[in-house]
Amino acid sequence: MKGQLTPVRLSFEPVKKATADKQADNYASQLHKGENMDYELGDIIRVTRNGNEYEGVVMPSVTDHIVLKMKNGYNVGIELEGAEIAIIERKSDAKPTPHKEKTPINKKLPNITILSTGGTIASKVDYRTGAVTAQFSADDIVKAIPELEDIANIRGRVITNILSENMKSETWVDLAHAVAEEIEKGADGIVIAHGTDTMMYSAAALSFMLRTPVPVVFVGSQRSADRPSSDNVMNAICAATVATSDIAEVCVVMHNSSSDDMCAIHYGTRVRKMHTSRRDAFKSINSEPIGYVDYSDRRISTNLEYTKRGEKKLELINTIQPKCALIKFIPGADPAVLSYYIDTGYKGIVIEGTGLGHVSTNWIPEIERATTAGIPVIVTSQCLNGRICNRVYDTGRDMTKAGAIEAEDMLPEVALVKLMWVLGQTNDMNRIRKLMQNPVSNEIAYCSLK
Numbered sequence: 001m002k003g004q005l006t007p008v009r010l011s012f013e014p015v016k017k018a019t020a021d022k023q024a025d026n027y028a029s030q031l032h033k034g035e036n037m038d039y040e041l042g043d044i045i046r047v048t049r050n051g052n053e054y055e056g057v058v059m060p061s062v063t064d065h066i067v068l069k070m071k072n073g074y075n076v077g078i079e080l081e082g083a084e085i086a087i088i089e090r091k092s093d094a095k096p097t098p099h100k101e102k103t104p105i106n107k108k109l110p111n112i113t114i115l116s117t118g119g120t121i122a123s124k125v126d127y128r129t130g131a132v133t134a135q136f137s138a139d140d141i142v143k144a145i146p147e148l149e150d151i152a153n154i155r156g157r158v159i160t161n162i163l164s165e166n167m168k169s170e171t172w173v174d175l176a177h178a179v180a181e182e183i184e185k186g187a188d189g190i191v192i193a194h195g196t197d198t199m200m201y202s203a204a205a206l207s208f209m210l211r212t213p214v215p216v217v218f219v220g221s222q223r224s225a226d227r228p229s230s231d232n233v234m235n236a237i238c239a240a241t242v243a244t245s246d247i248a249e250v251c252v253v254m255h256n257s258s259s260d261d262m263c264a265i266h267y268g269t270r271v272r273k274m275h276t277s278r279r280d281a282f283k284s285i286n287s288e289p290i291g292y293v294d295y296s297d298r299r300i301s302t303n304l305e306y307t308k309r310g311e312k313k314l315e316l317i318n319t320i321q322p323k324c325a326l327i328k329f330i331p332g333a334d335p336a337v338l339s340y341y342i343d344t345g346y347k348g349i350v351i352e353g354t355g356l357g358h359v360s361t362n363w364i365p366e367i368e369r370a371t372t373a374g375i376p377v378i379v380t381s382q383c384l385n386g387r388i389c390n391r392v393y394d395t396g397r398d399m400t401k402a403g404a405i406e407a408e409d410m411l412p413e414v415a416l417v418k419l420m421w422v423l424g425q426t427n428d429m430n431r432i433r434k435l436m437q438n439p440v441s442n443e444i445a446y447c448s449l450k
Contacts, residue, residue, distance in 0.1 A: 042091030049083040105153050110188035112152040112243045114141055115178055117171070117194050117202075118161045145233055151240045151298075152189070157182070164195025164202075164220075169322040169420060172205035179206065179216055180316040189215045189243030191236070196220040196273055196281065199252060203268030204414045207250040207441040208421040211315035215243045218252045218268065222279050231255050231279045238263035238293040245300055247290060248307045250441070254282040256292060264289040265300070269414050269443035272384070285384055286409045286445055321423035324348040326416045328382065329359045338366040342375060348419045350378045351404075352412045357381050357388030358395045364402050371403025376432050378419055379404045380412040405433050408444045418443060 039045050039058055046055045047066060054076055056068030065077040066085075141156050142149055159178050160171055179190050194202055203218045210216065219239035221232035231254075239253040242265055250268040257280050266284045275281040291302035325341045329351055341349055349370060353359050357379040359367075367377050379399065381388045387409035390396030400406070407415040415436075422435045438444070 039085060039087055040091070043087055044089040044091075046086045046088055047078050047083050048086075049078055054078055055088065106149075110152045110244045111155065111186060112189040112191060112240060113155045113157060113182040113187045114191045114193060114240075115175065115182070116156065116158045116161065117167070117175065117192065118163060145236050147233075147237050148240055151237070152244050154240075155182075155187070162195075164198040167195075167198045167202060169205070169320055172202055172209070173318045173320060175202065176206050176209040176316060176318045179210060179212070180314060183212065183214055183314050187214065189240075189245075190217065191239045191243050192216065192218045193236075194218050194220050196222055196254075199282075200272055200411075201413055201417055203250060203252050203271065204417040204443070205320070205421070207268035207443070208418055209316065209318040209320075210250060211312045211317075212248055212250065213310050213312055213314055215245060215247050215309070216250045216268075217243045218250075220254065222255070222277060222281055229279075231260075234260050234295050235263060237298070238295060241293050241298045241300065246309045247300075247302070248309045248311060249290065251290060252282060253293065255279040256289075260295055262295055263293045265291045265293065265302075267442045269418075269441050270411075270445075272411060272413070285411055286386070287442075317421075317425070319424035320420050321347050322420060324350065324416060324420050324423065326350045326352065326412060328352040329354060329363070331360075333360070333363075335360075335363045335366045338363055338370070342366065342370045342373065346375065348376050348378070348423050350380060350407070350412060350416045350419055352382045353379050353388070354382060356392055356396060357390055357399075357406065358393065359399065361395055361398065364395075364398050367399060367404050368402035371429075374427070374429065376419065376423075376429065376436070377402075377404045378407050378415050378436055380407040380410060380415050382412075384411065405436050408437060410443050414443050 041058050041060060043058050044056065045058060045068070046053060047068065054068055054070065056070040056076070059067040059069050059075060061067040061077070063077070065079055066083070067075055067077050069075050141154050148154055157178065159175055162171075175192065179192075182190055192202075192206075199218055199220055206216060217239045219235050221230060221235060223230045223232075235254055242251065242253050247265065252266040252268060252271045253263050254266075256262045256264040258278060264282070264284070266282060266289050267287060270284045270287040271282055272285050273281050274283045288303045290304050290306050291300055293300050323346050325346050325348075327337060327341070327349060338349070338351075351359060370377050379388060379390065388406050390400045390404065390406055410418070418436065418440070422432055426432060426435070
């Protein structure tokens with residue numbers, strides 16, 4: 001029954017890394033010669049070449065250069081010819097990390113659960129592959145970011161360990177179910193460690209699937225934990241701060257600027273990654289952020305209204321229809337693009353139109369064919385900022401007559417995720433239209449209720 005907690009199959013999708021593993025295994029089987037010494041991956045060595053010294057851990061290399069990870073976190077590649085090499089410490093001789101007693105529960109602090117989907121809050125370098133791998137017990141997290149002990153009691157749980165481009169709608173369902181389980185177990189807040197590339201999709205999905213009495217906070221890192229410029233610690237501390245706050249929303253907490261000054265708190269349905277690599281890549285679109293977290297004193301200031309802690313009862317509505325498409329219209333695009341999705345069993349279509357939400361006139365018959373067949377066609381804008389309006393020009397009016405549904409000022413990705421969720425609840429076109437054109441979780445700011 002919709003709205004009730006039901007068992008959901010958890011799916012674990014391993015990262016495809018066969019090529020990297022094969023290369024790493026080849027290099028792991030090779031011993032490099034230097035000054036009558038053999039070194040191998042994971043050893044700490046000193047390399048002297050042309051009067052310069054480099055010291056670090058031997059990493060995999062796909063060239064004839066040696067690659068070291070230095071203490072400052074950066075990697076350096078050094079040509080072997082003419083280099084003198086001294087072994088500082090064998091990997092096999094390294095002392096094991098002393099066992100740390102389990103962090104005791106502080107009854108004066110709230111309890112938060114950190115769910116990992118492949119994030120970098122706590123990670124280490126795998127010297128066989130050179131990849132950063134997540135370590136996600138509660139002790140691992142606190143060891144990596146000890147400041148968290150001052151904020152809350154931490155519980156860690158791995159949902160999956162994938163790159164975010166491998167995220168699927170089934171994983172959104174698993175994740176929403178896990179959040180609900182942790183809240184039922186007494187968590188005062190949830191932090192979700194997530195890759196940045198598709199975080200906006202997952203945050204939108206959980207915004208529609210969950211009614212939550214506690215904060216649910218997505219966080220990620222633009223730069224990996226082994227880099228000096230990594231943003232993972234600040235983002236994690238700010239996210240944990242929000243998770244213990246009064247802001248009972250599904251939200252995203254990430255750097256607000258390129259400096260380590262504050263993080264912005266974004267609605268999960270209003271945020272978009274706007275830069276490939278900057279630490280302040282995440283921006284609220286058609287909305288201000290909910291507020292900000294000052295990193296120096298962890299104080300939260302807010303701009304917008306928000307659902308307060310305990311205001312809503314927990315509800316999980318995680319039925320979803322994954323067979324929906326997002327199509328970007330371009331000048332001269334063949335309407336056969338739209339025909340493909342109509343004829344191959346897709347249940348819903350979102351179009352990124354131009355400007356106010358237009359496509360060329362030769363697409364309109366296919367839009368009508370889709371809506372007549374019971375396939376909703378939602379129209380958004382490639383402009384991102386502002387809302388669409390199909391009543392200004394003839395093309396827009398014809399699209400509306402053909403049955404297209406205006407998505408107001410929703411982001412295209414959010415409209416796609418919302419349509420998946422709406423189709424999980426109903427097949428009735430009138431109800432689909434009403435749900436799509438009225439706000440469910442702050443995804444629409446400028447509309448007259450319809």
